[in-house]
Amino acid sequence: MGRRGLRFGFQIWAGHALSGVLIATILFIPLSNGESNPENAWAADGTAVMLRRCPVCDLDSIIGHGRRRKQAHDERHDWIEIRRGICNCCGTTFTFLPAFSLPYTHYSLLARSQALRLYFVDRCSLESAAPTVMDPCRVADPSTLRRWFRSLDCSQPSFSFLRQTLAAVAQCLARGEIIRHGALRLSWSTLALFLQLLWPLRL
Ligand SMILES: [Zn+2]
Numbered sequence: 001m002g003r004r005g006l007r008f009g010f011q012i013w014a015g016h017a018l019s020g021v022l023i024a025t026i027l028f029i030p031l032s033n034g035e036s037n038p039e040n041a042w043a044a045d046g047t048a049v050m051l052r053r054c055p056v057c058d059l060d061s062i063i064g065h066g067r068r069r070k071q072a073h074d075e076r077h078d079w080i081e082i083r084r085g086i087c088n089c090c091g092t093t094f095t096f097l098p099a100f101s102l103p104y105t106h107y108s109l110l111a112r113s114q115a116l117r118l119y120f121v122d123r124c125s126l127e128s129a130a131p132t133v134m135d136p137c138r139v140a141d142p143s144t145l146r147r148w149f150r151s152l153d154c155s156q157p158s159f160s161f162l163r164q165t166l167a168a169v170a171q172c173l174a175r176g177e178i179i180r181h182g183a184l185r186l187s188w189s190t191l192a193l194f195l196q197l198l199w200p201l202r203l
Contacts, residue, residue, distance in 0.1 A: 069081055082096055115130065116166060
């Protein structure tokens with residue numbers, strides 16, 4: 001399973017069998033009106049959505065191919081329903097995920113955003129920086145938070161780069177600056193998604 005790059009709204013982790021045949025692709029559902037309030041946008045229409053356009057064939061050839069559930073814990077979600085599709089031209093199968101729920105993860109990027117803010121900006125301990133979750137049995141433990149932060153920053157001393165970046169973000173937001181990446185606007189809620197998208201670009 002390899003990551004082929006990530007563009008907001010329409011990309012893609014793809015798996016290839018040894019033969020080179022495309023076996024599974026994940027597409028992210030673009031946020032429709034999520035610029036000012038991404039949490040509401042996701043709650044309203046971010047799950048169980050399917051796209052019709054096949055990125056391989058460039059045709060509206062994807063049809064429904066079942067549904068399944070995925071964990072995406074945060075304040076307003078626990079398990080979400082997601083759809084699968086198959087292209088009736090090329091046979092590629094697709095899984096459609098909301099932009100705030102990465103593949104193979106159990107917590108949404110809203111939850112990770114909250115943890116980033118609590119730990120790096122509000123200076124909470126790892127124990128008290130656990131994000132608010134609907135399911136009280138799924139409170140993230142400190143090792144989970146450390147793993148999230150480490151996936152963004154392995155600098156020494158620990159997280160020094162991330163700490164510096166979040167201080168700059170806090171200043172920008174306090175000044176009311178508007179920072180966008182495509183349709184996405186940087187806010188405390190979209191922070192983790194933003195970093196996920198832009199992090200590979202850091203020098
Ligand atoms: Zn196709």
